Amino acid sequence: MNSVAALILAGGRSRRMGRDKAFIRLVPGGPCLIEMVIQAVLPITSIVTISTNAPESYQWLPYPLIADSPPYHEAGPLAGLEAGLSAAQAPYVIVLGCDMPFVVTDVLRYLISQIQEGDDAIAPLNASGQPEPLCAVYRTSCLPAIRDQLDRGLHKLSGWLDSVHTRYIPASTLREYDPLLRSFENLNTPQDVTDRLPDRATE
DSSP states (O other): OTTEEEEEEOOOOOTTTTSOGGGOBSSTTSOBHHHHHHHHHTTTOSOEEEEOSOGGGTTTSSSOEEOOOGGGTTOOHHHHHHHHHHTOSSSEEEEEETTOTTOOHHHHHHHHHTOOTTOOEEEEBOTTSOBOTTEEEEEGGGHHHHHHHHHTTOOOTTTTGGGSOEEEEOHHHHTTTOTTOGGGOOOOSHHHHHHHOSSOOBO
């Protein structure tokens, strides 16, 4: 689908994990987390970009790398989103965190299928009714609202969604494609890894 690209946010410092979580392997010899996320989007689009302020760590991947825009350098995931949308090669961008290895391709397909004329963002809601901004679809028209947030020193990733035309998708709808809503799970700490996986993760 030429009208959709993918942006993988890999700009975090992984302080809670103690190592770069993007490179954790859930199965020895298997793909690392960021590769698993990329595999989930490739059936939808071949246009993949990685947002990172440490490009030297990701040069082994065959995808373009983009750093935060200078005015917003290291302002968190929202800065990565701003940079990624600024460089987008398609009007709509699937945005995912690099630490979300359980994302289901059919969930992403459904989100894309819900785009209607005038929509700026398609954001799923989790079981608590809160938006999941790291498993969402954004139009490049979101950039002014994102930059306004950043210029005001507000870095919450979902804090600007109500200022654009956002279509929210309830969790009950998405359970048809992902019954346990594992698409929204991310791995932030070693305990997250041991709690959710049958085998010990390795580097």
